[in-house]
Amino acid sequence: MFTGIVAAVGRIEAVKPLGTDEAAGVRLTVDAGTLDLGDVALGDSIAIQGACMTVVEKTARTFDVDVSRESLNCTVGLAAPGEVNLEKALTAHERLGGHIVSGHVDGLGTVTRFAPVGESHELRVLAPRDIGRYVAYKGSITVNGVSLTVNSVDDRDDGTEFSINLIPHTVEVTTLKHVKAGEKVNLEVDLIARYVERMLSTASTIQHS
Numbered sequence: 001m002f003t004g005i006v007a008a009v010g011r012i013e014a015v016k017p018l019g020t021d022e023a024a025g026v027r028l029t030v031d032a033g034t035l036d037l038g039d040v041a042l043g044d045s046i047a048i049q050g051a052c053m054t055v056v057e058k059t060a061r062t063f064d065v066d067v068s069r070e071s072l073n074c075t076v077g078l079a080a081p082g083e084v085n086l087e088k089a090l091t092a093h094e095r096l097g098g099h100i101v102s103g104h105v106d107g108l109g110t111v112t113r114f115a116p117v118g119e120s121h122e123l124r125v126l127a128p129r130d131i132g133r134y135v136a137y138k139g140s141i142t143v144n145g146v147s148l149t150v151n152s153v154d155d156r157d158d159g160t161e162f163s164i165n166l167i168p169h170t171v172e173v174t175t176l177k178h179v180k181a182g183e184k185v186n187l188e189v190d191l192i193a194r195y196v197e198r199m200l201s202t203a204s205t206i207q208h209s
Contacts, residue, residue: 002047004098004140004147006085006174008035010048015080018066025068028053028078032061035086045089045103049077049175050145050186052089052103075105076184077144083175085145098147099140100191107131108184109143112161114176121166123148123176127187132160134189134197142188146174 014029030048037058040046044055046063051071057064067078077084090096109131113124125143127135132155135141139150141162148170152163171177179185 001090002052002087002101002103002145003090003094003096004050004087004101004142004145006087006146008033008086009083009173009175010035010086011083012048012078012081013062023069025066025072026079027056027064027066029062029064030084030086032063032086035088037061037063040088047085047087047089047101047103047145049075049084050101050103050142050188051075051078051105074107075186076108077175077186083178085175087145099142101142101145101147101188102191104188105186106134106188109187111179111181111183111185113163113181114179117165119168121171123164123166123179124161125164125185125187126156126159126161128159129155131187131189132162134193135160135162136190136193139193140190142186144175144179144186146170146176 010033011031012028013031016027018025042055045052053065055063056066072079107128109125109127112126135153137153141148141150148164150162151165154161
């Protein structure tokens with residue numbers, strides 16, 4: 001589990017195919033930047049751009065992960081060299097500074113706006129309707145591994161657009177500074193929202209059975 005509080009911005013240094021066929025995944029070598037790898041062991045989990053990955057090799061400053069083709073098909077930002085948000089898995093004694101994040105990307109959203117508003121930035125993202133039903137005003141959502149608070153929600157024919165206010169600190173210490181309108185981003189909805197929907201749908205089924 002994770003919190004969505006990015007610990008460091010690293011960089012994918014190398015992308016190596018794990019096979020020759022179309023179904024093959026890749027091995028990523030990631031420069032951890034300022035992320036302390038001293039307590040990271042092989043088999044530990046690190047979220048990369050919001051996607052939970054397993055460490056298979058490591059040095060003092062880099063680590064390798066294997067990414068399946070399925071994961072590559074369902075995410076963005078893991079198929080080529082570039083900056084990535086990093087967070088080590090949550091331990092029991094740490095503060096839950098963001099919200100409960102599983103590191104399982106639910107789908108991709110499309111950035112519709114990223115622009116300065118006063119001292120902050122407004123980020124608008126269009127999510128598919130199957131994801132948008134979990135997005136709520138003042139609720140939590142994870143964008144590229146960053147825990148954020150939703151400021152507005154607009155259900156449209158082509159999906160659900162939501163807006164987020166990014167304070168200068170968040171822009172500075174995450175890869176969100178690089179997003180542009182038209183780009184895809186990784187989205188993970190609030191886990192609690194999923195359980196609420198499940199309980200409500202189950203209750204409805206029982207009442208009508």
